[in-house]
Structures are given as structure tokens and as C-alpha cells.
Amino acid sequence: MVGITSYGAYVPLYRLSREAIAKGARGERAICSFDEDSITMAVAAANDCLNGIDRGTVDGLYLATTTSPYKEKLGATTVAMGVDLRQDIITADFAHSLRAGTAALRSAIDAVKAGSAKRVMVAAADCRLGTPGSALEQNFGDGAGALLIGDSDVAVTVEASYSVYSEILDVWRADDDTFVRSWEDRFAATRGYLEVVREAVSGLMKKFGFSPSDFAKVVFYTPNARRGMDLARSLGFDVKTQLQPSLFDVLGNTGTAFPLMLLVAALEEAKAGDRILLASYGNGSDAFVLQVTEQIEKIRGRRGMKEHLASKKVVDDYKQYLIWRGLLPVEPRKETVSFLSAPAAWRERDANIRLHGVKCKACGTVQYPPQRVCTKCHAKDQFEPYRLSDKKASIFTFAMDYITFPLLDQPVVTTTIDFEGGGRMQCYMTDREPEQVRCGLPVEMSFRKLPMKDGIHNYFWKSIPVRT
Amino acid sequence: MKGIKDRVAIVGMGCTQFGELWDKNHRDLVVDACYEAFEDAGIEPKDIQMAWYGSRETGFTGTQLASALKLEYIPVSRVENFCAGGTDTFRNACYAVASGVCDIALAVGVEKCKDHSGGFNLDILEPFDRSMVEWDLPPASQFAQLATRYMYHYGWKYEELKRIFAMIDVKNHHNGTMSPNAQFRREITVEQAMNAPIISHPLGLLDACGVSDGSAAAIVTTPEIAKSMRKDYILVKAIALTNGAGQAILQPEYDFIHFPETVAAARNAYKEAEITNPRQEIDCAEVHDCFAITELITYEDLGFSPRGKGPEDVEAGSFTLTGNLPVNSDGGLKCFGHPLSASGLRMIYEIYHQLQGKAGPRQLKKVDIGLTHNIGGICGFFNCTVAVFGKP
Numbered sequence: 060m061v062g063i064t065s066y067g068a069y070v071p072l073y074r075l076s077r078e079a080i081a082k083g084a085r086g087e088r089a090i091c092s093f094d095e096d097s098i099t100m101a102v103a104a105a106n107d108c109l110n111g112i113d114r115g116t117v118d119g120l121y122l123a124t125t126t127s128p129y130k131e132k133l134g135a136t137t138v139a140m141g142v143d144l145r146q147d148i149i150t151a152d153f154a155h156s157l158r159a160g161t162a163a164l165r166s167a168i169d170a171v172k173a174g175s176a177k178r179v180m181v182a183a184a185d186c187r188l189g190t191p192g193s194a195l196e197q198n199f200g201d202g203a204g205a206l207l208i209g210d211s212d213v214a215v216t217v218e219a220s221y222s223v224y225s226e227i228l229d230v231w232r233a234d235d236d237t238f239v240r241s242w243e244d245r246f247a248a249t250r251g252y253l254e255v256v257r258e259a260v261s262g263l264m265k266k267f268g269f270s271p272s273d274f275a276k277v278v279f280y281t282p283n284a285r286r287g288m289d290l291a292r293s294l295g296f297d298v299k300t301q302l303q304p305s306l307f308d309v310l311g312n313t314g315t316a317f318p319l320m321l322l323v324a325a326l327e328e329a330k331a332g333d334r335i336l337l338a339s340y341g342n343g344s345d346a347f348v349l350q351v352t353e354q355i356e357k358i359r360g361r362r363g364m365k366e367h368l369a370s371k372k373v374v375d376d377y378k379q380y381l382i383w384r385g386l387l388p389v390e391p392r393k394e395t396v397s398f399l400s401a402p403a404a405w406r407e408r409d410a411n412i413r414l415h416g417v418k419c420k421a422c423g424t425v426q427y428p429p430q431r432v433c434t435k436c437h438a439k440d441q442f443e444p445y446r447l448s449d450k451k452a453s454i455f456t457f458a459m460d461y462i463t464f465p466l467l468d469q470p471v472v473t474t475t476i477d478f479e480g481g482g483r484m485q486c487y488m489t490d491r492e493p494e495q496v497r498c499g500l501p502v503e504m505s506f507r508k509l510p511m512k513d514g515i516h517n518y519f520w521k522s523i524p525v526r527t
Numbered sequence: 528m529k530g531i532k533d534r535v536a537i538v539g540m541g542c543t544q545f546g547e548l549w550d551k552n553h554r555d556l557v558v559d560a561c562y563e564a565f566e567d568a569g570i571e572p573k574d575i576q577m578a579w580y581g582s583r584e585t586g587f588t589g590t591q592l593a594s595a596l597k598l599e600y601i602p603v604s605r606v607e608n609f610c611a612g613g614t615d616t617f618r619n620a621c622y623a624v625a626s627g628v629c630d631i632a633l634a635v636g637v638e639k640c641k642d643h644s645g646g647f648n649l650d651i652l653e654p655f656d657r658s659m660v661e662w663d664l665p666p667a668s669q670f671a672q673l674a675t676r677y678m679y680h681y682g683w684k685y686e687e688l689k690r691i692f693a694m695i696d697v698k699n700h701h702n703g704t705m706s707p708n709a710q711f712r713r714e715i716t717v718e719q720a721m722n723a724p725i726i727s728h729p730l731g732l733l734d735a736c737g738v739s740d741g742s743a744a745a746i747v748t749t750p751e752i753a754k755s756m757r758k759d760y761i762l763v764k765a766i767a768l769t770n771g772a773g774q775a776i777l778q779p780e781y782d783f784i785h786f787p788e789t790v791a792a793a794r795n796a797y798k799e800a801e802i803t804n805p806r807q808e809i810d811c812a813e814v815h816d817c818f819a820i821t822e823l824i825t826y827e828d829l830g831f832s833p834r835g836k837g838p839e840d841v842e843a844g845s846f847t848l849t850g851n852l853p854v855n856s857d858g859g860l861k862c863f864g865h866p867l868s869a870s871g872l873r874m875i876y877e878i879y880h881q882l883q884g885k886a887g888p889r890q891l892k893k894v895d896i897g898l899t900h901n902i903g904g905i906c907g908f909f910n911c912t913v914a915v916f917g918k919p
Contacts, residue, residue: 393644393645397648397650398657399657399658399659400656400657400658403655403656403657403658404657404658406656406658407655407656407658407660410655411655411658411660424777424778426777427776427777428654428655430773430777434772434773434774434777434778435778455676455779455783456672456673456675456676456679456783457672457675458667458668458669458671458672458674458675458727458728458730459668459671459725459727459728460664460665460667460668460671460726460727460728461724461725461726461727461728462665462667462726462727463664463665470725470727470728471662471664471668473662473664473668473672475672475776475783475906477779481779482779483776483777483778483779483781484776485654485661485662485776485906486662487662493728498675498676498679509659509660509663510663512659517658517659517660519660
């Protein structure tokens with residue numbers, strides 16, 4: 060039996076009020092902070108998904124996104140290291156289509172079925188840009204979803220799947236475009252989304268002998284708040300009782316991650332025995348029949364969609380959003396650090412990306428970053444790796460700089476934090492309100508992006524107030 | 528183990544104007560500082576047998592000094608030890624004289640911070656390597672973390688501790704008005720200091736020293752030779768240097784309300800100088816006031832004030848020119864700015880003149896023993912010097 064053994068999600072803390080983009084626009088959309096991207100969100104969702112699960116048992120990580128920070132360089136490896144997975148696992152990026160999330164899901168299912176892996180993590184994330192002020196910019200949202208596929212302790216079985224493809228230019232972004240383009244909605248909806256997903260879903264039901272009443276829930280990717288309902292109705296589903304709400308008013312269209320995130324939202328409400336239909340869209344459609352097992356109750360301890368959506372700060376300054384996305388140039392800070400070395404970053408990858416400290420085997424002292432000689436007992440090379448990314452911590456002391464990044468991040472909060480169970484670290488703090496920062500504040504670690512240098516996206520961990 | 532006490536004498540010193548010296552380069556500054564020192568000592572450049580050149584930003588081997596002064600084929604080493612670089616440069620010259628390998632040695636510190644955007648290069652390869660993941664901010668945030676914890680630890684209200692900082696700022700600015708070489712020579716008020724814009728909470732603009740260019744130099748020799756050169760030479764009583772080994776960030780026991788590097792350097796220096804009661808025995812001190820919190824904590828680390836009681840001494844005026852232990856009689860880093868490797872020698876220049884009775888309008892009444900202190904770097908990795916000087 061192959062299926063979903065765990066789920067997780069990530070929605071950034073910040074929401075942009077759509078009213079800030081266009082007068083009269085309704086609701087809000089999730090936006091990445093200035094130090095987040097699809098990689099960091101994928102790490103957060105995958106970490107949520109791995110809560111309580113032994114990371115050593117994961118045999119693969121597939122990253123699905125249309126907004127990888129690199130055109131050439133794998134993103135899955137950064138995510139795999141960020142969540143501290145083994146080195147001898149399958150990694151791959153699924154890209155170039157909003158269907159990449161379910162393409163990765165299907166590949167993971169096939170890999171486990173074929174026996175080439177026991178457990179594969181699928182993480183999908185997107186942070187897409189619409190032209191400033193456009194309907195697409197209002198429509199989009201940033202976020203990530205993660206599903207762990209395995210053949211034991213299955214919480215949601217995969218009963219059937221069905222795919223179609225469609226060669227069409229309805230939504231696209233050329234290799235030198237910054238913003239997503241689309242053809243007019245009438246064409247995109249009728250010849251694209253509605254027609255293609257209908258073909259996949261009806262094809263699936265026909266091939267495997269299901270009818271609409273067999274499903275407790277249908278989870279459809281939808282390009283906007285309305286079309287998903289149109290689709291459900293045209294396929295004979297009851298919108299009120301069967302269709303998973305699209306969360307458009309509070310999240311926005313999270314692209315590649317959207318079908319996975321909506322599925323997570325559905326699973327949070329699902330009970331054993333529920334049959335769920337999932338369908339994506341993007342130059343075709345992947346459709347799945349899923350069934351929830353008793354195991355679902357054992358993986359409830361996740362922040363998932365509900366907790367992440369409930370914990371938010373609304374940004375009503377559109378300028379702030381544009382600066383965060385790099386769409387409004389701000390005066391660059393004076394350079395104080397001369398260069399970043401790829402060999403040094405590579406040597407320090409366990410410390411910087413896995414957030415591994417060391418624990419002295421002689422005296423037990425946890426130290427970060429890793430050392431050769433113990434700070435306490437001076438034993439040489441007597442260390443074992445010690446993961447800090449999943450440890451709770453509290454602020455010992457802090458400072459707030461008001462001069463360095465005036466429009467991007469003011470004040471810049473730096474913290475000295477002490478981890479529960481040992482270890483101290485100095486790092487930036489993010490997703491905080493200056494008023495809430497105090498000695499003793501409980502914090503957790505969040506994988507973030509540092510300012511880009513020499514064409515290198517430099518990732519590291521920051522502290523954030525515990526997200527509740 | 529023999530210490531340095533009474534084995535090395537200063538016979539000449541020089542110090543340039545400190546400030547935004549747009550029209551001078553580091554060679555100009557070195558020539559100005561050294562020629563003042565040569566004249567003060569009554570010697571020629573050719574009399575220098577060994578030299579040490581302290582510079583972080585403008586340093587490129589000892590040849591920088593050799594070429595500026597035309598020192599011909601003598602050993603010149605470059606020293607870099609961040610904010611303690613100036614005193615460490617001096618330490619090397621003193622040790623050469625004490626070891627007997629040379630009779631007359633020169634120590635020079637210089638920086639052209641104002642040629643560098645942002646004051647100076649912050650490539651600090653601790654605790655990480657060139658992956659550059661540590662925070663990349665001006666130094667204020669390092670010291671502000673101590674100010675935050677000091678406030679929390681002792682239960683100070685923000686405004687009350689800010690007022691203590693302001694009193695330190697006001698004292699140093701007052702002293703600076705009497706220093707012709709200072710970058711800033713104007714009085715400020717407690718209100719101005721308290722209301723200055725915050726640079727890194729809780730430190731405001733006037734709780735911070737300036738960024739400047741400058742150079743200072745010292746000529747050292749044996750006490751025997753010194754006697755033949757001048758009556759008012761000054762004796763080195765102790766020089767201690769300590770470097771942090773990362774303890775503050777590797778060990779959660781570190782409390783962020785003291786500098787262990789200063790405590791250790793002071794202990795070693797007092798032992799070498801045979802000082803048992805620093806508050807009573809030291810007559811004046813130049814301490815590293817890069818930020819007001821640094822000066823406050825240093826009072827406690829050097830044993831001038833009991834732990835946690837520095838603010839009481841500030842309120843009592845103990846460290847003003849008329850107090851019983853004047854600190855930063857020339858205005859300190861606060862008024863001179865901080866050209867890293869020059870600052871330590873600039874401090875020694877002030878103590879030298881106070882001991883000689885030549886400090887002009889800021890001359891203190893009784894000065895038999897003076898102290899200098901530098902600390903620089905980042906938490907866990909500070910380097911610190913404490914030096915003690917006295918009359919023959």
C-alpha cells in the first residue's frame with residue numbers, strides 16, 4: 060500500500076491587503092518576506108511535514124517550483140540539506156509548470172511503488188510575480204506544501220491516478236520575463252483550465268469506475284475564486300458540501316504548491332474512510348483518487364494550513380511589498396564585506412544549511428558553529444553532529460540596528476539565543492515586531508535568504524518568535 | 528618569568544590631528560606622527576633599529592612604514608590586532624628592547640578609515656569562514672547586545688541607563704574640548720545625548736565614537752639609555768594582551784555584562800605592575816569608549832567600580848577630570864574617533880603627557896600611575912590590551 064504518510068504546509072507570516080494593490084480589491088494574499096523564497100518556504104513546509112518523523116528514513120526529496128532562485132543549479136539539494144536529510148537519496152527539481160507539484164507527487168508514488176525508495180518527500184513552493192498593479196499580482200499568493208510518500212504507516216492511500224496534457228499558451232513566463240503573462244481569461248478558462256481538468260477528472264472516474272457521489276471532498280487547483288466552483292459544478296459535484304474552499308480571500312493562488320496546500324487543508328478536516336479527489340492544472344492535469352485511513356489521526360500535530368493561516372501580520376503598504384520583491388530599487392547599503400567564497404560555503408554546508416552544531420562526546424557541551432577543540436574540556440576532535448534547526452530557544456540578549464537597511468528591514472534585529480538542551484547562537488531575527496523583542500522571548504529557527512552576493516543566493520538560519 | 532616592569536622607557540611620542548583628513552594619506556600621517564616623536568626624543572630616523580607598524584585598513588607589510596620614513600633595511604613588522612592593534616604594536620617594540628636585541632625601537636599605528644565606505648572593512652572571519660553567514664552590520668550591534676543585557680540583568684529602566692550613558696558621553700565631550708588633536712571639540716548636554724537618534728537599540732548616535740583618520744607613534748629604549756636622553760622619560764610598568772577564544776558564543780554561561788578578555792588582561796597587567804588596589808593606585812586611565820556601554824562595563828572590569836556599581840560612580844562624578852580617577856582625560860575615542868590601530872598609541876600619548884605634567888589645560892593634579900585599555904572585535908572574539916605606565 061502506497062500513499063501519503065505525512066503532510067505539512069507553510070504560509071508566510073505576512074499578508075498583503077489586496078486593497079493596497081488596487082482600490083476596492085477584496086481580501087488579502089500571502090507574501091514572502093524579503094528574506095524568503097521558494098527554497099526557504101519549501102524547507103519550512105518539509106520541516107512541518109517531518110515533525111516527529113525520523114529524517115534518516117527519507118530516501119528522496121523532490122522540489123516542485125516555477126520560481127527556483129537558479130536557472131541552473133538544483134534547488135532540491137538545498138531543501139534536502141535544509142531539512143537535514145541523508146546524502147544518499149534521490150533529489151530532483153520539477154519545474155516549468157504549475158502542474159510540477161502533482162508531477163513530483165506522481166513520480167514519488169511511482170518510485171515507492173517500484174521499490175526504488177521507501178519514503179520520498181515532495182515539497183512544492185512558489186513565489187510568482189504579477190506585473191505591479193495587475194490582476195495577476197492580486198491573484199497570486201506565496202506558500203508551500205509538503206507530502207511524504209511511503210509504503211508504511213500510510214494515512215492517505217493513492218487508489219488511482221490519471222493524467223492528460225495540453226499544449227496551450229494560457230499562462231506562461233518566457234525565460235527572460237520577470238512577470239507571469241496570460242491570455243484573456245475567457246480563452247484560458249474555456250479552452251484551458253475547465254476543458255482540460257474536466258477531461259482528466261472525467262477520464263479518471265470513467266476509467267476506474269467512480270462517480271461524483273463517491274467523494275467526500277474534491278480538491279481542485281483553481282486559477283481564481285470562481286473557476287474552481289464552475290468546474291466542480293460542471294462535473295456534478297456539490298460546491299457547498301464537496302468542494303474544498305479555494306482560500307482565495309486569505310491566501311491567493313500559490314501556483315505549483317496550490318493543489319498540495321489545498322489537499323493539506325482538506326486532510327486537516329478529513330476522517331478515516333473519506334475518499335478525496337485531487338486535480339491540478341498546468342499544460343494538462345494530473346488527477347488522483349485518494350482515501351484516508353485511521354493513520355490520519357496519528358499525524359495531526361502539524362501547523363499545516365490552519366495554524367499558518369491563523370498566524371499573520373497584514374501589510375497595507377504596497378511600497379513595502381515592492382521593495383521586498385526587489386521591484387522598487389532602494390539605495391544599496393555600503394559594501395563592508397568583500398566577497399563570498401563558494402569553497403568556504405561548501406566546507407561549512409553542514410553548519411550553515413543543516414544547522415548542525417556539535418556535541419562534545421567527552422563533556423556533553425553543545426557548541427555552534429562546529430569546533431575542532433572543545434570550548435569546555437579542550438578534548439580534540441571528540442564531537443558528534445547535533446541538529447539545532449528543530450530546537451526551541453530563547454533570546455538571551457539582542458540589539459536593533461536602525462541604520463543599515465533603512466527601507467528593507469528596519470530595525471535589523473540581531474539576537475544571541477540559547478537553545479533548550481544546550482548550545483548558543485548569534486543570528487539575525489526576522490518576522491518580528493520591534494516591540495515584542497525582549498530578553499527571554501521564546502524563539503524558533505527559520506531557514507532564510509541572506510542578501511545576494513556575486514550571483515550567489517546565500518541561505519542561513521534566523522530566529523523568529525515562536526509562530527502561534 | 529620576568530615581567531616588563533621598569534625594563535622599557537618611552538623617550539618620545541607623536542600624534543597627529545585625528546579626524547576626516549581628506550588631504551592626507553597614511554604615509555603623510557605616519558611621517559607627521561613619527562617626526563614629532565623623533566623631535567620629542569631628540570633622535571634621527573636613522574637611530575631607529577627596529578620598527579613595528581600597526582594598521583588594519585592601510586596595512587601592507589612593514590614596507591609601508593619603511594618607505595614612508597626611508598628606514599633603510601631594518602626589520603619592520605606589520606601588526607594587526609583590530610582595535611588593540613596600536614597597543615600590541617607598542618608591546619612588540621617594548622619586548623624587543625627588553626630582550627636586548629635592540630636599543631631603540633619605534634612603534635607606529637595608523638589608519639585611513641575615512642577612505643573606506645562604512646569606516647572600515649568588516650570582513651571578520653569569526654565565527655564563520657568566508658561563507659559570510661554571520662550578521663553583517665556595523666559594530667554598534669555587538670556592543671548594544673551588552674547594553675541590552677546589562678539593562679535586563681540589573682533591572683535598569685531604559686531612560687535611566689540611557690542617562691548614565693549620556694553622562695559618560697558628556698564627560699568625554701567636555702574633556703575633548705581641551706584636546707587640540709581631537710576630531711570633536713564641543714560640549715554636549717545630557718538631553719542631546721539621550722535624544723540622539725538610535726543607531727542600534729539601546730545605543731544612540733552620541734553613545735558612539737566617531738570614525739576618523741589618524742596616527743600616533745612611540746619611541747622606546749632601555750631605562751639606562753633613556754636617562755641619558757631626558758629626565759622626564761616614562762617607564763612601562765605592564766602590558767597585557769588577551770584574545771577571546773569564542774567562549775561568549777560557545778558557552779551559554781557567558782553573561783554579556785562583562786568582557787572576560789578585559790578582566791583577564793587587567794589581572795595580568797596588575798600582577799606585572801604589582802598593583803593590588805587599582806582604584807586607589809591608578810591616577811588616570813584611557814579606556815576604550817567605542818560606545819558608552821563599553822566604558823561603563825570597563826570601569827567594572829578594570830576594578831575601578833564594583834560589579835554592577837559603575838553607574839553609581841558615574842553619578843558621583845568619580846571619572847571626571849576633578850574626580851578621584853579621571854578616565855579619558857583627552858576626550859577618548861568619543862572625541863578622537865577610532866582609527867583602529869592608532870587609538871592605543873593615541874591613549875599612551877595622553878598618559879605620557881599626563882605623567883610628564885605636559886597635558887595643558889586638562890593636566891591632572893597628581894599622576895604617578897596611568898593606564899590604557901583597548902578592546903575590539905566581536906563577542907567571544909575580543910582582543911584586549913591593558914598597559915600601565917609610571918614615572919622613573
